[in-house]
Amino acid sequence: MRVKLKSSFICSAALFILFGASVLSQATCTFQNVAASRDSSGRTITVIPSISECDSLSTRINLQVFSLGSNPFWTTQVTYTSGPTNILVNGASTRLGSVVAKTGFSFQAQVALGFLTYGDYNFTTSASGGPSTQPQSFTIRISPFQLQPAQLFIATGGTRPDLSVFSVPTNLSGNLTFNRTMVSNDKGKLPTDISFAQSGLSAKVTALTQGGSGVFSVTAKKSIFTSSGQVIVPPQPLIQILIGEAQGQSDVVKTAVASVIRNRTISRRNFLEDKKNYTDEVFARKQFASTSTSRFIHAQSRQGADSSSEYDAALIDAGRVFLGTGALNLSGAIGFGSPGAVAGGSLEVKKVKDALARCPKISASDKQLNFSGLWFPTVDYDSQIVIFNSIDAGVMVFIRERPSKNDCAVIALGLN
Amino acid sequence: MKITSLKISIVLLVFAAIFVNVMQSQQRRITKPDPTPIISDKNIALSCDSQLAHLFASVPSLLTAGAESSDLRSRATPVAHLSEPDNLLVTRLQNRGLAYLVGYTCHPTSTELKSAFQIFKANGNHYSAVARSQDFSTLSEKDADGSRVDDASLDVHPLPTQPNQQTYFETTFIQGGGTPAEFSVVVWSWDGDTLHEIFKKAFLRAGGVQIVGSTFAITDNHNDGSSTAEVYQLNDGRVLFSGLLNKTILAQAEASGRLIARNSEELNTLGSLWESLGEENRAIAAYNQSIQQDQSENNRFIYLALSELYEKTGQNVAAANTLERYKNLPGNALTPEMRLELEQKVQQLTKP
Numbered sequence: 001m002r003v004k005l006k007s008s009f010i011c012s013a014a015l016f017i018l019f020g021a022s023v024l025s026q027a028t029c030t031f032q033n034v035a036a037s038r039d040s041s042g043r044t045i046t047v048i049p050s051i052s053e054c055d056s057l058s059t060r061i062n063l064q065v066f067s068l069g070s071n072p073f074w075t076t077q078v079t080y081t082s083g084p085t086n087i088l089v090n091g092a093s094t095r096l097g098s099v100v101a102k103t104g105f106s107f108q109a110q111v112a113l114g115f116l117t118y119g120d121y122n123f124t125t126s127a128s129g130g131p132s133t134q135p136q137s138f139t140i141r142i143s144p145f146q147l148q149p150a151q152l153f154i155a156t157g158g159t160r161p162d163l164s165v166f167s168v169p170t171n172l173s174g175n176l177t178f179n180r181t182m183v184s185n186d187k188g189k190l191p192t193d194i195s196f197a198q199s200g201l202s203a204k205v206t207a208l209t210q211g212g213s214g215v216f217s218v219t220a221k222k223s224i225f226t227s228s229g230q231v232i233v234p235p236q237p238l239i240q241i242l243i244g245e246a247q248g249q250s251d252v253v254k255t256a257v258a259s260v261i262r263n264r265t266i267s268r269r270n271f272l273e274d275k276k277n278y279t280d281e282v283f284a285r286k287q288f289a290s291t292s293t294s295r296f297i298h299a300q301s302r303q304g305a306d307s308s309s310e311y312d313a314a315l316i317d318a319g320r321v322f323l324g325t326g327a328l329n330l331s332g333a334i335g336f337g338s339p340g341a342v343a344g345g346s347l348e349v350k351k352v353k354d355a356l357a358r359c360p361k362i363s364a365s366d367k368q369l370n371f372s373g374l375w376f377p378t379v380d381y382d383s384q385i386v387i388f389n390s391i392d393a394g395v396m397v398f399i400r401e402r403p404s405k406n407d408c409a410v411i412a413l414g415l416n
Numbered sequence: 417m418k419i420t421s422l423k424i425s426i427v428l429l430v431f432a433a434i435f436v437n438v439m440q441s442q443q444r445r446i447t448k449p450d451p452t453p454i455i456s457d458k459n460i461a462l463s464c465d466s467q468l469a470h471l472f473a474s475v476p477s478l479l480t481a482g483a484e485s486s487d488l489r490s491r492a493t494p495v496a497h498l499s500e501p502d503n504l505l506v507t508r509l510q511n512r513g514l515a516y517l518v519g520y521t522c523h524p525t526s527t528e529l530k531s532a533f534q535i536f537k538a539n540g541n542h543y544s545a546v547a548r549s550q551d552f553s554t555l556s557e558k559d560a561d562g563s564r565v566d567d568a569s570l571d572v573h574p575l576p577t578q579p580n581q582q583t584y585f586e587t588t589f590i591q592g593g594g595t596p597a598e599f600s601v602v603v604w605s606w607d608g609d610t611l612h613e614i615f616k617k618a619f620l621r622a623g624g625v626q627i628v629g630s631t632f633a634i635t636d637n638h639n640d641g642s643s644t645a646e647v648y649q650l651n652d653g654r655v656l657f658s659g660l661l662n663k664t665i666l667a668q669a670e671a672s673g674r675l676i677a678r679n680s681e682e683l684n685t686l687g688s689l690w691e692s693l694g695e696e697n698r699a700i701a702a703y704n705q706s707i708q709q710d711q712s713e714n715n716r717f718i719y720l721a722l723s724e725l726y727e728k729t730g731q732n733v734a735a736a737n738t739l740e741r742y743k744n745l746p747g748n749a750l751t752p753e754m755r756l757e758l759e760q761k762v763q764q765l766t767k768p
Binding site: 116289292294328341344346350353354356357358359370372374375408 | 571600621622626634637685687688689692714716724748750751752
């Protein structure tokens with residue numbers, strides 16, 4: 001009977017270790033369960049495993065303690081010996097130096113350990129009663145494993161060094177590796193690949209093909225631990241056009257300009273582009289005058305850009321629009337203009353406001369409205385100026401096809 | 417011996433005279449406009465010529481749409497040529513004593529056409545613009561997909577007649593395709609037969625030219641984000657740089673009689689110039705004069721500018737009155753929302 005009981009303890013301990021239910025914890029752990037056993041002679045203590053690593057505080061480690069000797073007075077106990085803070089034992093806060101589990105007449109004890117902060121928690125398994133026994137220690141290591149940042153925006157023309165690095169600060173053991181998979185290159189003209197230059201717990205990401213683009217899923221892996229991130233490589237001309245058209249303007253305006261290019265890629269209209277992709281839209285004949293400016297050309301690379309801070313901002317704005325998550329619909333706007341930016345611009349703004357007040361039912365490009373050709377784009381469709389509340393009319397207005405002949409030449413809309 | 421030295425002296429004198437003459441000639445070239453036509457019929461690039469013929473095929477419809485006369489095509493005479501960067505050609509068409517100028521551009525090295533027309537009608541020595549290419553859809557070049565490709569535009573501004581009785585005008589050629597647009601400014605003199613380019617500033621961007629009388633300010637926004645506004649004045653047939661736009665320069669131009677606005681458009685420009693220099697009261701005066709001169713629909717937006725300036729200078733009652741006038745302009749069908757907004761604004765301005 002005793003033998004049967006011992007056998008069943010051993011089996012259950014093994015099963016406990018091997019098939020510890022991961023549903024008990026959201027964390028990923030090398031072992032979810034720890035078993036500390038004193039053998040039947042009472043002379044040897046074994047702890048399996050000696051270390052368990054987990055990547056999240058939402059960890060629950062199941063600790064099972066066995067005393068397999070026949071004498072019920074030969075007990076086994078586990079003491080919390082060192083760690084950064086109190087721990088939770090079956091939900092109750094327990095201080096350093098406390099016994100967290102102890103066998104009694106039932107020959108076994110089981111508790112659930114919880115942790116409140118990252119760190120190494122050390123425990124000692126010792127014996128009481130019976131032959132003397134060498135205590136055994138084990139460690140529960142709770143350390144995060146998270147790619148930082150979750151998203152990187154990389155330009156083929158160069159990226160600010162500290163904005164092109166993934167890092168995975170962790171104390172978890174194992175070799176760190178990075179892998180990537182291209183998820184999409186929607187409306188990108190040329191795909192690129194990315195590479196990782198690893199150094200310790202970080203990796204510098206580089207886009208390989210000049211002018212190429214792509215969205216990548218990145219996985220960092222160490223032992224059984226994984227963390228995912230994203231790398232967005234927008235087409236370099238999209239970054240350049242934000243500098244060419246909206247240098248010095250807010251991120252909202254830059255994003256709006258990028259969104260106009262995006263809207264063109266999905267528009268049924270012909271903008272004299274070669275193909276419906278970001279690069280061809282930017283370089284389409286007679287569409288964006290800034291492509292001939294030095295500041296546009298200089299922005300082919302971060303090193304050559306007139307303003308590195310503007311370049312960095314344009315990269316992120318372009319990246320978010322290219323990814324799609326940051327794109328503004330802008331009511332389908334496919335053009336823009338800056339009435340306040342030309343000489344005598346204050347009066348041009350008043351012309352726009354006057355048209356907004358009167359709701360003339362003509363095309364915004366109609367000469368009757370007398371907008372200067374220095375800011376109003378040449379369009380060959382029935383145009384309408386849209387003023388978005390978040391974008392000052394003096395800075396930039398947007399132009400779309402007039403939905404119907406009964407609509408005003410100028411209207412105000414909310415940004416979203 | 418004496419005879420020989422006399423001969424040498426004569427030869428030296430002759431050479432000296434030739435040298436002085438040549439130098440004077442060079443000096444004249446620097447200080448005076450070249451009297452020879454810049455282009456004749458013969459040296460128009462062939463490809464442009466063929467494009468010219470194509471464009472003139474549209475002239476009859478243009479004429480029926482607004483201009484006068486019958487067949488001007490056969491009488492077209494190109495009279496000037498601006499080589500770079502826009503390759504602008506200005507053509508004079510004459511018929512029944514009336515003269516028209518048609519400006520257009522083309523690329524001699526490609527088939528691309530950038531047409532931009534401004535048609536003048538002569539009235540004595542004064543030439544006023546009567547039509548633009550944008551007014552005539554038949555003059556719009558379109559590609560195979562129906563997209564308009566002749567997206568350039570040409571604005572023409574007559575300048576005051578100078579003591580030499582020649583006609584002067586300024587053209588702003590706006591390079592289409594994108595905004596803020598590239599543009600170039602050229603000042604021409606025309607003696608009734610031949611056109612001369614007397615001033616040119618090209619490759620400008622994102623600025624514009626503001627003309628009042630014979631004074632004009634050219635604003636050019638640079639790539640680095642900085643902006644310069646240079647003031648030039650037409651004086652005795654020459655365009656002279658006066659300095660960067662500031663209050664003193666404008667005041668001097670005003671004192672010398674070269675900043676006299678001749679119509680409401682120039683008054684608006686004058687107001688805009690003063691406003692940009694922080695001279696609100698002078699801007700208010702100019703805008704008020706403009707409204708007095710032109711109470712048509714075209715000038716409606718000036719009320720908004722004026723009201724804003726009144727409010728800025730603490731003249732709230734005047735601001736409210738101006739908005740009331742704007743609100744009640746004949747034919748000014750404001751949207752209900754805007755009417756309500758204006759009424760609230762007026763109430764706010766008149767609140768004690």
